[in-house]
Amino acid sequence: MKTKTTLSDLGEFGLIEHLTKNIVIKHPETIKGVGDDAAVLEYKNKQIVVTTDLLVEGIHFDLVYTPLKHLGYKAVVVNLSDVYAMNAEPKQITVSIAVSGKMTLEMIEELYSGIHLACEKYNIDMIGGDTTSSVTGLLISITAIGEADKKDIVYRNGAKENDLICVSGDLGAAYMGLLLLEREKQVFNTDPKMQPDFKTHEYILERQLKPEARKDIIKLLRDMKIKPTSMIDISDGLSSELIHICRSSKVGCKIYGERIPIDVETGNMADELNLNATTCALNGGEDYELLFTVPVEYHDMVRGNLNFMVIGHITNEKDGMLLIGSGGHVAELKAQGWNAFLRKE
Amino acid sequence: MKTKTTLSDLGEFGLIEHLTKNIVIKHPETIKGVGDDAAVLEYKNKQIVVTTDLLVEGIHFDLVYTPLKHLGYKAVVVNLSDVYAMNAEPKQITVSIAVSGKMTLEMIEELYSGIHLACEKYNIDMIGGDTTSSVTGLLISITAIGEADKKDIVYRNGAKENDLICVSGDLGAAYMGLLLLEREKQVFNTDPKMQPDFKTHEYILERQLKPEARKDIIKLLRDMKIKPTSMIDISDGLSSELIHICRSSKVGCKIYGERIPIDVETGNMADELNLNATTCALNGGEDYELLFTVPVEYHDMVRGNLNFMVIGHITNEKDGMLLIGSGGHVAELKAQGWNAFLRKE
Numbered sequence: 001m002k003t004k005t006t007l008s009d010l011g012e013f014g015l016i017e018h019l020t021k022n023i024v025i026k027h028p029e030t031i032k033g034v035g036d037d038a039a040v041l042e043y044k045n046k047q048i049v050v051t052t053d054l055l056v057e058g059i060h061f062d063l064v065y066t067p068l069k070h071l072g073y074k075a076v077v078v079n080l081s082d083v084y085a086m087n088a089e090p091k092q093i094t095v096s097i098a099v100s101g102k103m104t105l106e107m108i109e110e111l112y113s114g115i116h117l118a119c120e121k122y123n124i125d126m127i128g129g130d131t132t133s134s135v136t137g138l139l140i141s142i143t144a145i146g147e148a149d150k151k152d153i154v155y156r157n158g159a160k161e162n163d164l165i166c167v168s169g170d171l172g173a174a175y176m177g178l179l180l181l182e183r184e185k186q187v188f189n190t191d192p193k194m195q196p197d198f199k200t201h202e203y204i205l206e207r208q209l210k211p212e213a214r215k216d217i218i219k220l221l222r223d224m225k226i227k228p229t230s231m232i233d234i235s236d237g238l239s240s241e242l243i244h245i246c247r248s249s250k251v252g253c254k255i256y257g258e259r260i261p262i263d264v265e266t267g268n269m270a271d272e273l274n275l276n277a278t279t280c281a282l283n284g285g286e287d288y289e290l291l292f293t294v295p296v297e298y299h300d301m302v303r304g305n306l307n308f309m310v311i312g313h314i315t316n317e318k319d320g321m322l323l324i325g326s327g328g329h330v331a332e333l334k335a336q337g338w339n340a341f342l343r344k345e
Numbered sequence: 346m347k348t349k350t351t352l353s354d355l356g357e358f359g360l361i362e363h364l365t366k367n368i369v370i371k372h373p374e375t376i377k378g379v380g381d382d383a384a385v386l387e388y389k390n391k392q393i394v395v396t397t398d399l400l401v402e403g404i405h406f407d408l409v410y411t412p413l414k415h416l417g418y419k420a421v422v423v424n425l426s427d428v429y430a431m432n433a434e435p436k437q438i439t440v441s442i443a444v445s446g447k448m449t450l451e452m453i454e455e456l457y458s459g460i461h462l463a464c465e466k467y468n469i470d471m472i473g474g475d476t477t478s479s480v481t482g483l484l485i486s487i488t489a490i491g492e493a494d495k496k497d498i499v500y501r502n503g504a505k506e507n508d509l510i511c512v513s514g515d516l517g518a519a520y521m522g523l524l525l526l527e528r529e530k531q532v533f534n535t536d537p538k539m540q541p542d543f544k545t546h547e548y549i550l551e552r553q554l555k556p557e558a559r560k561d562i563i564k565l566l567r568d569m570k571i572k573p574t575s576m577i578d579i580s581d582g583l584s585s586e587l588i589h590i591c592r593s594s595k596v597g598c599k600i601y602g603e604r605i606p607i608d609v610e611t612g613n614m615a616d617e618l619n620l621n622a623t624t625c626a627l628n629g630g631e632d633y634e635l636l637f638t639v640p641v642e643y644h645d646m647v648r649g650n651l652n653f654m655v656i657g658h659i660t661n662e663k664d665g666m667l668l669i670g671s672g673g674h675v676a677e678l679k680a681q682g683w684n685a686f687l688r689k690e
Contacts, residue, residue, distance in 0.1 A: 013585075013680070031392060032500065035501075035593070036431065036500050036501050036502075036577075036593075037396060037427040037428070037430040037431050037501070037576075037577060037578060038394040038395055038396035038427050038428055038430075038431045038433070038489075038491070039394065039395045039396070040392050040393070040394055040395075040431070040498060041392065041393040041394075041395065042391075042392045042393065042495070043388060043393065044389070044390060045389060046387075047376060047385050047386065047387045048385070048386040048387065048388065048393065049383040049384065049385055049386075050383055050384045050385075050386065050437070050439060050472065050473065050488075050490065051382060051383035051384070051439075051473060052439045052441055052473060052474060052475055052486070052488060053441070053475050054441040054442075054443055054475040054477050054484075054486055056443045056477055056478070056479050056480070056484075057480065058480035059443075059477060059478055059479065059480065060477070081382075082382040082383050083382070083383055085382040085383075086381065086382050086383045086385070088383070092395070094395060094396075094397045094488060096397050096398070096399040096486055097399075098399055098401045098404075098484065127395065128395065128396060128397060129397060130397055130398050130399040130486075132399055132401055132404060132405070133401070133404055134401050134404065134484075135401070135402065135403035135404065135481060135482060136480060136481045136482070137480060137481070139399075139401075139443065139479075139484060141397070141399055141441055141475075141486035143395075143397060143439060143488040144383075145395065146383070150387070153385055155377065155381050156380075156381050156382070157381075231382075232381075232382060233382060240358075248380070248381075335358070
């Protein structure tokens with residue numbers, strides 16, 4: 001039988017000590033990590049990139065079907081994804097958690113094992129945080145810090161007319177995974193003897209529960225000597241992110257529905273749920289793929305690479321933001337996105 | 346009548362836009378603030394200091410008696426206090442909030458007006474954040490970033506035998522303010538017609554509801570050309586913080602109860618509640634004063650300055666951590682502190 005240790009036995013200092021005692025600093029830029037009023041970093045002649053995300057139980061995750069280790073892993077990855085989307089390298093994170101009284105030390109250890117796993121995989125120093133209790137659910141707040149040479153940083157506002165619009169990987173899978181988990185939860189709530197049926201759905205479940213940040217794509221672009229003119233990570237859905245790029249860059253866009261990359265498992269699940277897979281890819285969110293624009297002269301290089309898909313091109317601002325559907329049907333892009341204020345209502 | 350705007354009308358992007366549209370960047374080091382995947386900072390030949398804090402409704406604050414503007418102000422100040430405690434200058438913050446459905450836009454604006462006020466007063470750039478909904482209460486997560494020359498940073502671990510132990514300001518007032526607010530809340534709950542009696546308690550209420558970070562003390566020490574050997578801010582109570590310094594520095598300490606600075610209002614309130622004021626100053630927390638050690642040769646300089654009080658000195662580790670009471674009674678220091686896991690149980 002597993003041990004269960006209550007948090008009030010341990011106290012806040014005991015918990016912090018317990019969770020941070022095995023941290024080994026990985027980067028020479030991390031002068032001082034956990035254990036003082038603040039962490040100390042040193043970057044000479046580099047620019048520093050900072051991003052932060054808040055994950056709330058019942059809004060961003062459901063502990064009924066989210067393993068705590070996966071949750072910790074994902075909480076780190078979604079922040080690193082923002083740093084990569086600046087074409088920068090993440091190096092440090094701070095992790096703050098609020099935990100309810102019903103959580104045990106062993107549960108928090110599970111959560112941190114996922115956090116540490118992500119730190120190992122992406123070569124990140126955990127340099128601080130805050131640990132407190134919550135009146136109700138679990139809450140995780142992570143801030144990621146990274147670095148890049150000034151010349152390498154890619155903003156959202158650099159897209160130019162005629163640039164190619166590219167996405168990495170495939171889209172819509174994480175959302176399909178979420179819908180599947182929600183469906184099986186409903187089934188289980190109705191009849192607890194029913195076992196969830198996850199056969200042939202491994203990919204979409206993994207995309208939802210254990211996403212990865214596209215560090216590999218950043219490296220690949222660097223190796224290909226391609227610096228995107230604009231870049232963003234797809235956390236709220238392709239439509240919403242592309243609108244961010246167009247508005248920041250003061251340009252329009254034209255993308256082709258049939259060129260949006262969708263995995264076969266995503267397509268099957270959409271069929272099963274009577275949904276349009278392209279709509280799910282446009283609005284689903286949580287894919288953590290990269291959306292970026294490159295000058296048209298790179299056309300042959302990006303088209304020839306299986307890691308990206310060219311889904312359209314940048315147009316003049318006055319031409320609007322357009323989606324060309326099958327049969328040439330033209331629709332305006334809308335930012336339905338993933339609205340945390342609407343989702344559970 | 347005041348307007349009330351629901352957050353689901355506005356959506357997450359609308360809310361972020363609304364809350365960040367008037368931000369003017371103050372520091373040349375802030376290359377890019379809100380509006381991309383991450384903020385971008387540039388520090389040449391400086392060390393960077395990072396700290397983070399999480400404030401949870403029902404644990405760290407009670408909206409029954411905490412005005413939202415004060416709460417926003419305090420949430421920033423407690424983070425800046427950690428940066429000053431490194432002898433560094435805070436320059437940027439990120440602010441993430443989770444808000445319950447019952448909060449309106451106008452309430453969040455109140456909260457942000459306090460955040461902006463603290464940013465103005467302490468000369469801070471707000472560079473990013475995350476805004477989401479919460480199933481229950483309000484939650485605020487702030488990360489502060491600052492800078493210092495490498496030679497100026499003060500850690501917890503530099504205290505040496507014979508160093509003088511100093512504190513700024515006075516202690517215990519914030520805790521007395523909290524106890525007063527809790528008492529008046531109980532009275533109000535029992536008889537809603539009773540009006541709270543806050544006369545002659547302005548100081549302890551302000552210390553609880555609108556604390557300041559001791560930027561002035563950092564500047565004063567610099568002007569006096571005194572670099573402390575160790576420093577920490579008093580967020581969890583004097584005992585707990587002094588134990589942090591002693592353990593990190595591998596030293597002991599001897600402090601004198603009658604030298605602990607206590608304001609007359611704090612003393613009166615303690616009497617009224619039948620509490621020992623010195624115990625409250627030792628364990629109360631949330632004072633955000635600075636606790637630091639300086640070499641004994643500065644004795645005349647620090648004793649002659651009304652902004653500090655010398656409360657004792659550093660001893661050999663084997664001599665333990667001691668509190669000398671009135672009449673010479675010797676007690677061991679204990680870190681009762683402010684335990685977020687115990688407080689509401």
